[in-house]
Amino acid sequence: MARRARTTARRSPSAPLSPAPRVHDTTSTRRTAITPPDTRPHDTEAAGSTTTPADARQEHAVDHAAQAPTDVTLDSSRSAGPSYDAGAAVVAAAGEAVLEATRGERARSFDVADFPVPTGREEVWRFTPLDRLGGLLEDAPADPDARDVVVQAPDGVHVGTLAAGEGVRGTALVPEDRAAVLADAASPSATHVRIPREVELDGPVHVSVVGRPGSRGAGHLVVEAERHSRAVVVVEHTGGGVHADGVEVVVGDGAELTVVSLQLWDDEAVHVSQQEASVGRDASYRHIAITLGGSVVRLSSTSRYAGPGGSAEMLGVYFADSGQHLEHRSFVDHAEARCRSDVRYKGALQGETARTVWIGDVLIRAAAQGTETYELNRNLLLTEGARADSVPNLEIETGDIEGAGHASATGRFDDEQLFYLRSRGIPEEVARRLVVRGFFADVVQRIGVPAVTDRVMAAIEAELDLAVGPVAGAAAAADAVAAEPVLAGRA
16 A cells, blocks of 8 residues: 655756745655666755645555555455546545555546546646536536537548547547546547558648637547658637537557647636557657647546657646646656657746646556656746646656656746846846746747747737737847847757
8 A cells, every 4th residue: 555755846057036925836756666876866945935734645655565544445346437547547536645556556448437527636636626626527418519620631631520439549548537537428429540661741730729608518539640651630629618529549559749739729618638549660640739729627637658769758848827727747658668758848927816737647657667757846926826836756666767856946037137137137027927938948949830839829919918018119129039049048
């Protein structure tokens, strides 16, 4: 079973940020093997955080050989549905909190009965405002015309549909929570985008999902990149309504695939999505999550390896305004040898009730020798009252790895950077805008799709107009362009 022990967060020397009263940074590392001296140990940085007694219980390291606390119940007695992982049944009795012994034991199933209605005490739901999900957890029919899906693809790309269990559907994505399993059940036909083997696309595939306000929708998208192909797929979510969906990605051996998920919803929209990829032998996969719109958005992104030598890069940018809840959950499951992963999420918040959550899980299984992994989360608070929860988790089941680490920091404007810019004659409003642009620059520049990069930066600029005011005059804009590369290197 598991014993919980408190860990101590320390301020990052590279990020001298002032404390924020409603910031909660949590770090946990779970190990079943001792890392040898020549292996780079995990590293955690948490800046600008305060912890209440209730929050302190969430900071823990887990020893799998220790005895579990009395407030945790591990119960595998429920009847198993199709594809149910019996070892993953972690169920709470009335009034008890639910903690997982390991991330790898989380339930995965296509049977709705295997996922009871959550109470909010479950580890997977404890940060999510269940009362704002608009019925997505209810077993009720979705509106058939709640969303329009349009695919624009270059020549040579196959666009069709897949029924449940047909083709590659269901091989990479198996639902891990109630919203995902209900969405899968409500999507008898999935949109299928297939890039044939050894085809290199000269332009991106664009998948547009437009939600109808006041409706409740569900959907499933399957992206298949056959071996040695190379492509970029952009999935753009706009409109309104309440939606749950799945994005299933299969990256063939030696293929290179980038999937960009844009959440540009209307202000009242609700979106819960499970996006999961299977990365083949010597394949490269990049997942980029850009979340700027919506009332409540919860995005669960997972990368698993189907062969040795694979590479996964998971990037995220989010900007929360007052009233928004933007939640990102990343999981990298290292089960094959000589694979690497890099997870980097950055977010900014403005407004008294702005809320963001980032949960970053990395599991290095016993068979994953030679793994190299790192995950990072940074949050920038632009106003009083905003709250960012950041929880990086690292589980290591073998000592034979190249390196593994994680870092998390949350804080306000860097006064040193502001002083640096103002001392060079840049007005304060422009300087503040530059700090934010430089904060996001390293992640945004990795998108690699100019049209998407330009749209993201334009959306960030619009958010900054609300936070720090518009740039006054062409000269100030020129100063901003000149100073941005310097700030990007200092962020």
